[in-house]
Amino acid sequence: MAPIIRITDLTKKFGNVTAVDHLNLEVEEGEILGLLGPNGAGKTTTILMLATVIRPTDGTATVGEYDIRKNPEKVRGLLGIAFQEPKMLWVSTPWDIVNWHAKVCGLSTEERKRRVKEVLESLEMWEARHRNVHALSGGMRKRVEMAKVLIQRPKIAIVDEPTAQIDIVGKHRIWNMLTELRDEGSTIILATNELYEADVLSDRVGIIHRGKMLVCDTPKKLKDSILGGDIIDIQLEEAASPDIFQELKKFKDVVDVLQLKPFNLRIYLNKVEEVIPKIVNMLTKKDSPIVSLRMTEPSLDDVFVHYTGLTIEEAQKSGE
Amino acid sequence: MEANKLLFVVERDVRLFFQYKFLIIMRAIWFVSQIALFGIIASRLVAVPDYFPYYVSGLSVMSLYSAAIFIGFDIYEEAEHGVFEYLLSLPVSRRQLVLGRSIGGGLRAFIYVGPLIAVSLYVIGAVNPLNFLLALFSLFLFAFGVSGFSITVAVMIKSSDRFDILMGVLDALIVRLSTAMYPLAYVTQANPLYGWIANFNPVTFASDLFRWGTGIEAIITLNNPLLPLLGVMLFFGVFMFLGTMIYDRRIEGGGWQ
Numbered sequence: 001m002a003p004i005i006r007i008t009d010l011t012k013k014f015g016n017v018t019a020v021d022h023l024n025l026e027v028e029e030g031e032i033l034g035l036l037g038p039n040g041a042g043k044t045t046t047i048l049m050l051a052t053v054i055r056p057t058d059g060t061a062t063v064g065e066y067d068i069r070k071n072p073e074k075v076r077g078l079l080g081i082a083f084q085e086p087k088m089l090w091v092s093t094p095w096d097i098v099n100w101h102a103k104v105c106g107l108s109t110e111e112r113k114r115r116v117k118e119v120l121e122s123l124e125m126w127e128a129r130h131r132n133v134h135a136l137s138g139g140m141r142k143r144v145e146m147a148k149v150l151i152q153r154p155k156i157a158i159v160d161e162p163t164a165q166i167d168i169v170g171k172h173r174i175w176n177m178l179t180e181l182r183d184e185g186s187t188i189i190l191a192t193n194e195l196y197e198a199d200v201l202s203d204r205v206g207i208i209h210r211g212k213m214l215v216c217d218t219p220k221k222l223k224d225s226i227l228g229g230d231i232i233d234i235q236l237e238e239a240a241s242p243d244i245f246q247e248l249k250k251f252k253d254v255v256d257v258l259q260l261k262p263f264n265l266r267i268y269l270n271k272v273e274e275v276i277p278k279i280v281n282m283l284t285k286k287d288s289p290i291v292s293l294r295m296t297e298p299s300l301d302d303v304f305v306h307y308t309g310l311t312i313e314e315a316q317k318s319g320e
Numbered sequence: 321m322e323a324n325k326l327l328f329v330v331e332r333d334v335r336l337f338f339q340y341k342f343l344i345i346m347r348a349i350w351f352v353s354q355i356a357l358f359g360i361i362a363s364r365l366v367a368v369p370d371y372f373p374y375y376v377s378g379l380s381v382m383s384l385y386s387a388a389i390f391i392g393f394d395i396y397e398e399a400e401h402g403v404f405e406y407l408l409s410l411p412v413s414r415r416q417l418v419l420g421r422s423i424g425g426g427l428r429a430f431i432y433v434g435p436l437i438a439v440s441l442y443v444i445g446a447v448n449p450l451n452f453l454l455a456l457f458s459l460f461l462f463a464f465g466v467s468g469f470s471i472t473v474a475v476m477i478k479s480s481d482r483f484d485i486l487m488g489v490l491d492a493l494i495v496r497l498s499t500a501m502y503p504l505a506y507v508t509q510a511n512p513l514y515g516w517i518a519n520f521n522p523v524t525f526a527s528d529l530f531r532w533g534t535g536i537e538a539i540i541t542l543n544n545p546l547l548p549l550l551g552v553m554l555f556f557g558v559f560m561f562l563g564t565m566i567y568d569r570r571i572e573g574g575g576w577q
Contacts, residue, residue: 087406
């Protein structure tokens, strides 16, 4: 099946600054694609170009069957965006904002009323629907911004840092709603700098750094792509003999073995789930009982470090 | 559906304007004060017969002008809060968006000034219904024209402070060099150049037509209402077209960023 979004050499320059640099990407219909990168990586600029809000300097993209340069109106008809910063005038009320948005997006009166109530209630914004935006907290404003997309249910939803400034309960609620939106048929592009959010929500994650797409794959494959990324910490009853040390290093997928303390070993390896039974078996045969065993998979943070050479916090600072 | 979208854009601007309750109330107080204080007192100083109703009708047009200008300030406000990006991301064509804003800016000014016009009519008294309808129509066009004018200037000037100052200066020039507050004969008497400029001023057209429609044209000797009507139509046409075109170009060129 053809991808619903195909980005080809998309580039945006602001003066001498290249915000997005020959970006190539395909988004499959019905998936949640996470765009992971620090602030200033080029995520929002990419989104604005896809939404035909700003024009690319070079390259293009097709959304559905429409080119963003040639058919911007048709493209906008397929999209719904929740912006990073809530876009609303302070004299407006949540009700005005989402109700008008639903109208412009073509929802029938009955459907509009039903969905506006439903979504505002689930985001706990129903009570505050007639309060002026200036009286709302940052998190509440962010929820109103999200409500627009959830009410619209577009074919392609773009959400830019959807849970920034939102408490942990609210985050989970929005994540569930985004998953439901995907399950109902929407394709979702999730721009985020929250590693956990990208990990739990995304079917695939693309890492953007300094305007370039470094890698894009499923979170599992990205983690597996780090050689020796899996870690096993083993505590033995007795100090590990040199013989055990050598045996462990012989396993095909073991990359390194460290003795942290006389009884504690740390093993860096790949495909932990395949190797662990073999290690346990070997230790049993060597009569070296295990006190405890802990497995750790690499996180997306590790993946980010692997591809950029920086933690996301460092990348954020270097981009500022 | 497409026409609906245009209406939704218009509706948004109209609703938004009425959210500025403080501004509306203050403007209304200003209008009533102008009539109750300045109008009554100044009419005793001025030798022009029936200056009071003359002033009240001119004040209505001036208020309409000020309210229609307000759309330009909205554009800055939206750019500042990022609402522009939101509007541009909607499934609405650029033309619909621009045209809707010009119409919305004019319409809301007209709705706002409507009650003030009613106050004027009460003060002025006699009304010729047919003439009044024509005058009302011309005020409609005038409001849309001013709205287009405000959008044109707003998108050409990037700083809201400069826009504010420029509009203040333009307001002083455009309103003072018109017949909003004094009959043309007096303007010309003061300086023939002033009179010549006032002759082609859209505020003059709107003020004269309103007075003609409300039946106090005697003191302005408006022989042929067709000329100011054509003037208002031209003003409306030029600035609706120009405002739409420039706004459209600025959007496409990213000039709002």
